[in-house]
Amino acid sequence: LAKTTQPISMDSYEGQEVNITCSHNNIATNDYITWYQQFPSQGPRFIIQGYKTKVTNEVASLFIPADRKSSTLSLPRVSLSDTAVYYCLVGPNNAGNMLTFGGGTRLMVKP
Amino acid sequence: EAGVAQSPRYKIIEKRQSVAFWCNPISGHATLYWYQQILGQGPKLLIQFQNNGVVDDSQLPKDRFSAERLKGVDSTLKIQPAKLEDSAVYLCASSITGTGRTDTQYFGPGTRLTVL
Numbered sequence: 001l002a003k004t005t006q007p008i009s010m011d012s013y014e015g016q017e018v019n020i021t022c023s024h025n026n027i028a029t030n031d032y033i034t035w036y037q038q039f040p041s042q043g044p045r046f047i048i049q050g051y052k053t054k055v056t057n058e059v060a061s062l063f064i065p066a067d068r069k070s071s072t073l074s075l076p077r078v079s080l081s082d083t084a085v086y087y088c089l090v091g092p093n094n095a096g097n098m099l100t101f102g103g104g105t106r107l108m109v110k111p
Numbered sequence: 112e113a114g115v116a117q118s119p120r121y122k123i124i125e126k127r128q129s130v131a132f133w134c135n136p137i138s139g140h141a142t143l144y145w146y147q148q149i150l151g152q153g154p155k156l157l158i159q160f161q162n163n164g165v166v167d168d169s170q171l172p173k174d175r176f177s178a179e180r181l182k183g184v185d186s187t188l189k190i191q192p193a194k195l196e197d198s199a200v201y202l203c204a205s206s207i208t209g210t211g212r213t214d215t216q217y218f219g220p221g222t223r224l225t226v227l
Contacts, residue, residue: 042220
């Protein structure tokens with residue numbers, strides 16, 4: 001399983017764009033990159049998933065360079081409600097292969 | 112669409128006692144996962160079911176933990192006997208098939224276990 005490295009914590013202010021980078025140097029050819037968000041006292045919630053280049057949805061964008069050894073989750077114009085822990089997961093997305101959560105990045109959005 | 116249901120939400124027991132957690136996945140989801148999340152850490156997968164069969168239980172402490180998913184729907188996770196280090200939030204998640212690039216895990220609210 002590919003190991004991931006993320007910053008332990010980040011601070012931001014309302015209205016700013018936040019970029020959280022995840023390193024996964026030993027990513028395998030059939031691995032996907034998935035990001036989850038977790039609020040206190042709740043289970044993680046899927047944000048976005050990608051394989052290469054750029055993926056965008058209504059919540060975030062995911063940028064993956066050509067070598068796929070890292071990825072960046074981009075949250076546009078964060079609000080206080082975006083304060084949460086963000087997890088980067090790397091792995092094949094098929095039956096029999098488990099995903100491993102690392103320690104995540106604690107994002108604190110300040111007014 | 113109803114989400115993943117878990118009960119109880121909170122449980123306090125003394126060490127060496129037994130405890131059981133229940134999970135009802137999203138209707139139609141074939142894959143069910145149990146995670147343990149210790150305070151300040153990311154969730155750790157304990158066991159993964161595909162329908163009523165075990166896909167992976169390599170990180171399940173089988174001397175004290177057991178899980179079953181009868182009929183491929185609801186699941187129970189049991190700890191017997193509990194230790195102090197079992198204090199954690201136990202999360203249940205489900206996904207449609209466990210296959211394909213869009214297979215997303217949906218998590219329940221978790222059960223917070225405190226072992227005294």
